[in-house]
Amino acid sequence: MTDTATRDSEVVGGRVGKGLQSLSSFSSGQTKLEILAIIATAVVVIGGMELALLWFEVPQYVLPRPSEIVVALVGDFHLILPHLGHTLVVLFSGFAIGAGIGIVLAAVITQFPFAEKIIAPYILILVTTPMLALVPLLILRFGFGYEPRIIAVALASGPMVMINSATGFRRVDANKIALARSYGASTLQIFWKIRAPMALPMILVGLMIGAIFGLLTAVGAGMVGGGFGLGNRLTTYSSMIQMPQFFGVVLILSILGILIYVTFYLIGKKWASWEA
Structure with a gap:
């Protein structure tokens, strides 16, 4: 990298x-x-x-009161719920693909420096390119279904996971590796027994950042094209000047972001609390 x-x-x-x-x-x-x-x-x-x-x-159409937002969210939640389900499907699918590829690539480039020279330019392009700009092109190729959104989420989350995971794999005490080699440990054993556990905190950070980027991309992709998802609800409610419902969807997205943070915090507390 x-x-x-x-x-x-x-x-x-x-x-x-x-x-x-x-x-x-x-x-x-x-x-x-x-x-x-x-x-x-x-x-x-x-x-x-x-x-x-x-x-x-x-006026309500400028900025609704918190009570109006809650009332609108409760009243229209049965209409928002299916779109929430679509967004979660896109988020989980794209994030799983992107995170899996990101961790594998991070392991490869830290073990084989030559591979890093080949992969790094493309990862840099993905990091600096807003994935929402590719959504219209993906829609032209794959249609208005799940595929273009899942691909966009994977492209947005994968590089974040890869960068942080690669940083974690490199932050290993060289003395531990030298000691393991002196006892005859293979490269694969060193990776699973030393590099992976030591890199776990940074991997979790990368997964957290990747999931948040994936959520933003999933919502943005829904705003760009397609008739489903929370992003579609945002554009629909804003065009109809239904601002209580609009901010209700924003509240749902905020809660999803908090849940992502708390989930990875709890995972880190259980499996990587030794770092503290």
């Missing part, structure tokens, strides 16, 4: 890692009083927004 891509990966990985550490400290060290303070702050912010919008008589 190029030096620029590696540095970017380390910066992003470091920031996310600090976020994971802060979340860990929250779960273990926060008192009940602090938790109540956090909840009270959320109530004050949401309630203050509700009162401010009501006081200044802001």
Whole structure:
């Protein structure tokens, strides 16, 4: 991988890692009083927004009140739910493909430097190219079904997983590898017993970032073309000036992003907590 891509990966990985550490400290060290303070702050912010919008008589089509968003989301959830299912299918399928290929390529380029010189330019192109720009072309080739969206999600998430995984595979103590070789360990044994476990924290960071990029791409692909998905709901509600429903979909996407973060945090806490 190029030096620029590696540095970017380390910066992003470091920031996310600090976020994971802060979340860990929250779960273990926060008192009940602090938790109540956090909840009270959320109530004050949401309630203050509700009162401010009501006081200044802001039209619903400009910015709906939180209560209107909740009412619209509950009332239209049966219409949004099928589109949520379509988006999750695209996200899970594309992410599984992209993450799997990304981890395999990361393992290959760290074991065979010559392969990195061949693969790195194409990965750099994928990282710097917005995948949404390719969606219309993919639609022309594969139609308006799942295929173009899944491919776009895989292309968006895969490089992120690969860059962070490759960084993790390289962050291995050379003394451990030398000791393993002195005991006759093969390259494959060193990879599975030393490189992979030591790289697990960075792999999880890459999976988290890749999943978030995949979610954004899945939504954007739904906005570009096709009659299904949460992205389609966003364009439909905005064109019909149904802003409570629009922000209801935005709220769902925010919850999905939080769930992605929390899921990988819990996985990291269980399988990679030794790094702390």
